Amino acid sequence: MDLASAKKTLKKYFGYDSFRPLQEKVIDHVLSGRDALVLMPTGGGKSICYQVPAITLSGTCIVVSPLISLMKDQVEGLVANGVRAAYLNSSLTAAQQREIETQFFHGQLDLLYISPEKLTAQHFLPFLKKVNLNLIAIDEAHCISAWGHDFRKEYTQMRFLKEQFPGVPLVALTATADKITRSDILSQMNIPEARTFIASFDRPNLSLEVRPGQKRFEQILAFIQERSETSGIIYCLSRKSTEDLAEKLQRAGLKAGAYHAGLSPKERSRIQEQFINDEVPIVCATIAFGMGIDKSNVRWIIHYNLPKNMEGYYQEIGRAGRDGVAADTLLFYSFKDVMLLRDILGQNPGTQIELQLTKLDRMQQYAESLVCRRQILLSYFGESQQTKCGNCDVCKNPPAYFDGTTIAQKALSAIYRLRQNEPASMVIDVLRGSGKKELLQKGYQQIKTYGAGRNFSLATWQHYIAQLIQTGFIDIAYNERNALKLTQQAHAVLFHNQNVDLVQFSTVKERQEKAKKLAQQQSLSAERNEALFQKLRAVRRRLAQEFGLPPYQIFSDATLLEMAKKQPLNDREIGRISGVGERKRYRYGDYFIDAILDHLSEKKGQKGTTYKLTQEMLKKGLNIQEIAQKRNLSPTTVFSHLGYLYEKGEPVDLSPYISQEEADQISRAIPYLEKPVKLKALFEYFDGKVEYHILRLGIAFYNRNHKSKEQT
Ligand code: ADP
Ligand code: ZN
Numbered sequence: 001m002d003l004a005s006a007k008k009t010l011k012k013y014f015g016y017d018s019f020r021p022l023q024e025k026v027i028d029h030v031l032s033g034r035d036a037l038v039l040m041p042t043g044g045g046k047s048i049c050y051q052v053p054a055i056t057l058s059g060t061c062i063v064v065s066p067l068i069s070l071m072k073d074q075v076e077g078l079v080a081n082g083v084r085a086a087y088l089n090s091s092l093t094a095a096q097q098r099e100i101e102t103q104f105f106h107g108q109l110d111l112l113y114i115s116p117e118k119l120t121a122q123h124f125l126p127f128l129k130k131v132n133l134n135l136i137a138i139d140e141a142h143c144i145s146a147w148g149h150d151f152r153k154e155y156t157q158m159r160f161l162k163e164q165f166p167g168v169p170l171v172a173l174t175a176t177a178d179k180i181t182r183s184d185i186l187s188q189m190n191i192p193e194a195r196t197f198i199a200s201f202d203r204p205n206l207s208l209e210v211r212p213g214q215k216r217f218e219q220i221l222a223f224i225q226e227r228s229e230t231s232g233i234i235y236c237l238s239r240k241s242t243e244d245l246a247e248k249l250q251r252a253g254l255k256a257g258a259y260h261a262g263l264s265p266k267e268r269s270r271i272q273e274q275f276i277n278d279e280v281p282i283v284c285a286t287i288a289f290g291m292g293i294d295k296s297n298v299r300w301i302i303h304y305n306l307p308k309n310m311e312g313y314y315q316e317i318g319r320a321g322r323d324g325v326a327a328d329t330l331l332f333y334s335f336k337d338v339m340l341l342r343d344i345l346g347q348n349p350g351t352q353i354e355l356q357l358t359k360l361d362r363m364q365q366y367a368e369s370l371v372c373r374r375q376i377l378l379s380y381f382g383e384s385q386q387t388k389c390g391n392c393d394v395c396k397n398p399p400a401y402f403d404g405t406t407i408a409q410k411a412l413s414a415i416y417r418l419r420q421n422e423p424a425s426m427v428i429d430v431l432r433g434s435g436k437k438e439l440l441q442k443g444y445q446q447i448k449t450y451g452a453g454r455n456f457s458l459a460t461w462q463h464y465i466a467q468l469i470q471t472g473f474i475d476i477a478y479n480e481r482n483a484l485k486l487t488q489q490a491h492a493v494l495f496h497n498q499n500v501d502l503v504q505f506s507t508v509k510e511r512q513e514k515a516k517k518l519a520q521q522q523s524l525s526a527e528r529n530e531a532l533f534q535k536l537r538a539v540r541r542r543l544a545q546e547f548g549l550p551p552y553q554i555f556s557d558a559t560l561l562e563m564a565k566k567q568p569l570n571d572r573e574i575g576r577i578s579g580v581g582e583r584k585r586y587r588y589g590d591y592f593i594d595a596i597l598d599h600l601s602e603k604k605g606q607k608g609t610t611y612k613l614t615q616e617m618l619k620k621g622l623n624i625q626e627i628a629q630k631r632n633l634s635p636t637t638v639f640s641h642l643g644y645l646y647e648k649g650e651p652v653d654l655s656p657y658i659s660q661e662e663a664d665q666i667s668r669a670i671p672y673l674e675k676p677v678k679l680k681a682l683f684e685y686f687d688g689k690v691e692y693h694i695l696r697l698g699i700a701f702y703n704r705n706h707k708s709k710e711q712t
Helices: 003-014 021-031 046-056 068-080 094-105 116-120 124-130 153-157 159-164 179-188 216-225 239-251 265-276 310-317 335-347 353-368 373-380 405-417 424-431 437-441 458-470 488-496 505-522 530-547 557-566 571-576 582-603 609-619 624-631 635-647 660-672 679-685 692-705 707-711
Strands: 036-039 060-064 085-088 111-114 133-138 170-174 195-198 206-212 231-235 256-259 282-285 298-303 327-333 401-403 474-477 483-486 501-503
Touching: 003 021, 003 046, 003 582, 021 036, 021 046, 021 195, 036 046, 036 179, 046 060, 046 111, 046 133, 046 170, 060 116, 068 085, 068 111, 068 582, 085 094, 094 124, 111 116, 116 124, 116 153, 124 159, 170 179, 206 373, 206 458, 216 239, 216 298, 216 327, 239 256, 239 282, 256 265, 298 310, 310 353, 310 373, 327 353, 335 353, 353 373, 353 458, 405 424, 405 458, 405 474, 405 483, 405 488, 424 437, 424 458, 458 474, 458 501, 458 505, 483 488, 530 557, 530 582, 557 571, 571 582, 582 609, 582 624, 609 624, 609 635, 624 635, 635 692, 660 679, 660 692, 679 692, 692 707
Parallel strands: 036 170, 036 195, 060 111, 060 133, 085 111, 133 170, 206 327, 231 282, 231 298, 256 282, 298 327
Antiparallel strands: 401 501, 474 483
C-alpha cells in the first residue's frame, strides 16, 4: 500500500487535498509496517495519522482511548464521513457490545475504538487473535506514564499487544510528553525501536493577548460582543466565580453557563452537551472543562485569572481554533492574582512547592513580557523561534521606551522612606497622597515623597511598579506581607543617578485599542462573507439537530468559511471545498448549495438581477439544465437570460447552444419580420423546425451584432 492510495482515502472520506507534512511522514512510516510515537499539539491532526492507514489497508485497526466521551465523538465523526467505525466501552449495554464484537469479528469495521479495560479483559484476546488487525493505535499515550499528568493504571498493561502481535504496526499518539514520558511510552509499549515524530507545538492561528485585570467584566462583555454568537470558554479560578460570572453575563443578555467540579455529573454533562451543540456558546469554567471534548469551533478563550503554570495555560488556550481558523485568546493579569495563587500554593505544602512557585514565576514573566509572547511560550516548551510572531499583542504594538528615571526615583524613594516595610498598594497610596485611614494612622503623610506622584493614576503606578519589579529594581518579600524591597540596582538609581528606561503606560493602553481594532479586522468577520457564513451556520445547526450530531461534526467552521468565500453552486464545486468528503457531499451538499443560491438571489434581489444570478452560475460552470433546476425555472427562461446577457454585451458564450450557421440564418430572417420581433413569428417563419431557445439566442445575436448597424 502506498501514499497515493492513502491520499485518495484522505480526499474521499475527509475531503482534504493533502496531508500535513508530519502526517505524511507518519503515514508513510506506518504503511511500511513500522512502529511510531507521534507528538502533535491539540488540533495538529493526530487522528488522521492512524485513521487513514486504517481505512486504506485491508483489515481493522484498534484504537485504545481512555475517554468515553472522546471515543464517541471520534466515532460519530468517522461514521458521518462514511467510515466503518464503532466503539466498545462500558457505556454500552451487553447486547450492544455483542453486536459490535460480531461486526469486528466479521471484519466489518475499519476502526474499533476500545477502552483499555475492555482490551485487557480476559475474554478479549482470543477474539483479537482471530481478527485481521492492520494497525494498533494508542491515543493519549501519555496516560501510560506515571510522570504524565493523566496517569491511567490500565494503560500500563498493554505490553502484551506487541508480544502477541509483533507483525502489526503500533502507533502511540499524544499532545503532551516530555522526555521522561516519551521514553516511558516506548518502553511500556514494548516498542523501543519505534521512530518518534514531533510536530511543532506552535499554533499560529491562536492570537495571544494579555491585558491588565481592571474592569474585567466590562472588558469581557465588549470582547464577546465583538464576537457575537461564537463559542468560547472563560476560565476562572474558583467555582463561585464561574457561577457569578455566568450569571452576570446572563443578565447582560448572553447565553452563558457555569461548569465546575462541584456540579452533579448530570448537570455537567448537560452543560457540556449544550456547549458542543452551539446552544449555549459561552461557558465559565474551572480547569476541569474542556477535557475530552473535541469541539473544533471554539473561537476564543479568556483567562479571568492568571493560570498556575504555562503547561495549563497552553493546554487551555489550545482548546480554541482546532479547525485551524483564527481564534483569540485573552489573559487578564493583575499582581493580586499572583499573590492569591501564591497563597493557594502555600496552603498545600509538601507538593513540590518550590517547583510550583518557579512555574508560577514563569507564568508571571510571560504575562509581564515586553517581547513577543509566542517566543516565550515556545521557548518554554523547548522550541526556539527566531522571528516575532506578529499575532500577539506585543508584536502588534511594540513597547515604546522613555527615560523613566524620575518616576523610578520617586517610587524607589517612597519604598526607602517606608523602610521597605510596605506592600505595593501602600507605596502607591503614599505616592498619590491618599487620605486613607491606615496611611494617616501610620503617619505616612509626613513622608517626603507623600503626594509626589499625584499626577499618575493608580493603574499607571501599578504598571510602572510592575516594570520596576520585572527589571530587577524592586523585590517582593512574600514572607513579609509582600513588602517591597530595594535591590542593589535600586541603590544605583537612588544614590548614583543611574538612568531607568520604562515603557510608557499610554502605549500599553494604545496597544490594547490597536489590538482590539486589529482583532476586529482580522477576526473571522474580515475573512468571511459574514452574512452568508451566518446562513450556512444556520443550515448546519438545522442539520445537526436533524441528524443528532454536534454542528462541527456536520462541517467545521473552516469548511463553512471556505464555502462562504468560494460559493460553490454545484456538486463538483462543493466537493472541492476542504472538509467535504464523498459522504458529506452526498448527504449535506445540496442543503448548503441551496442556501448559497438563496443568498445570491436575495442579494441580487432587485429588478434585473435575476440575469446576474444566471450569469454568476454560468461563471461557476453550471450548464443551463443545472441552473434551471437549481433556480426552479424553465430552461427556456434561463436561455432568455442568456440571450439578454449577450445582448447587453456581457461576456457570455452562446456557442455551446447555437451554431454560427443558425445565428446567421436567424439574423437574415429578422429584417423581414414585424418589430419588435416575436418568438412565435420567428418560429413560424422557420416552419417550427428551429427550437424556441435557439431562436431566442438568435435574436440576441442579431441585436448585438446587426441591429446597431441597421440603425446607423
Ligand atoms: P488532534 O487529534 O491532534 O487534536 P484532529 O485530528 O482533531 O487533531 O485534527 C484537528 C483539525 O484539523 C480537525 O478539524 C481535522 O479535521 C483537521 N485536519 C487534520 N488533518 C488535516 C489535513 N490534512 N488537511 C486539512 N485539515 C486537517
Ligand atoms: Zn508575537
